[in-house]
Amino acid sequence: MVSSDNNGKCREGAAAVSHPCGEEQGARADNGRVCILSSAYFGPVQWYQKLNRYECVIEQHDHFVKQTYRNRCVIATANGLQSLSIPVEKFEGSKCEMKDVRISDHANWRHLHWNALLSSYGESPFFEYYQDDIRPFFEKKWDYLLDFNTAIMEKMCELLDVRPKYSFSTEFIPIADEASEYPYSDFREAIHPKKPLQDADFHPKTYYQVYRHKYPFQPNLSILDLLFNEGNEAILYL
Structure with missing residues (x-):
């Protein structure tokens, strides 16, 4: 798991890759595809699709941005969609790297x-079947948002039967554009709750939903929506 000390240095235990993302990190996924994720x-389901289909590098040196999936998920309720957001501690200056963002205990x-x-x-x-796996994330306290998200990712992959190949960036990886020649697909901007970009690789499949x-x-929606509604067949939608 990734961690960092109070000086913002990379904490021991982080899986890492060389810049920009993968030629020196070891064997690639079987399909040879590498992608960058926040x-x-x-x-959301789209994010876990990438984790299932690509060898993923999770960016830990990007600046934390509010109103993104970094600290929020979207679920379905009887009254429509609802965003659940984790409050974070204030940080010095206008920017803070994702690996150094601390979770706040504000507002219970x-x-x-x-x-x-x-x-x-x-x-x-399938809520009753999985609730004992999910509830501990709302009982135990994590200091760092990245650690918390990583623990969730590992548990969700276990429940989904996804066997991911992932690592964490050792420095900020430049955003890919049409002129880039980097050997990876960049989904950091594409997977966004407010302003998603086009993703030709993602075609949502319909599944049973409570409402x-x-x-x-x-x-x-959040991967929880798929898991609670489809159970062990959820991986078929990834």
């Missing part, structure tokens, strides 16, 4: 998030 809090958010999941998915087919009688299919 860290995510119970990331853990209790509120768990209750929101219980209310929204308590009647879903299907009230709303049409709602794509690309």
Whole structure:
């Protein structure tokens, strides 16, 4: 797991790659594809699709940006979609690297998030089956957001039966554009709750949702929506 000390140095235990992302990190995934992802809090289905299909490098040196999946997830409720956001501690200056962002205990958010999941998915087919795996994330405290997101990712991959190949950046990886010749796909800007970019590789598949009688299919919600509704068949949608 990645961690860092109070001086912002990379903490021991971080898997790392050489710049820009992969030629020196060892064997690639079987399909030879490498992608860059931002860290995510119970990331959307699209994010886990990449983790399932690519060898992934998770960017830990990007600047924390509010209103992104770094600290929020989107779930379905009886009243429509709801965003659950983790509050973070204020940091000095206007920017802070993702690896150094600390979680705040403000507003009893853990209790509120768990209750929101219980209310929204308590009647879903597989909530009871998985709740003991998910509840501890709202009972234990993590200092760093990146550590918390990484622990969630590892547990979700275990439950989904996804066997990811991933590592963490050792320095900021330049954003890829049309002129770039980097040997990777960059999804840091594409996977976004407010302004997603086009992703030709992602075509949401419909699946059972608890509130299907009230709303049409709602794509690309938190991976929890897929897990609680489809159980061990969730991986078929990735």
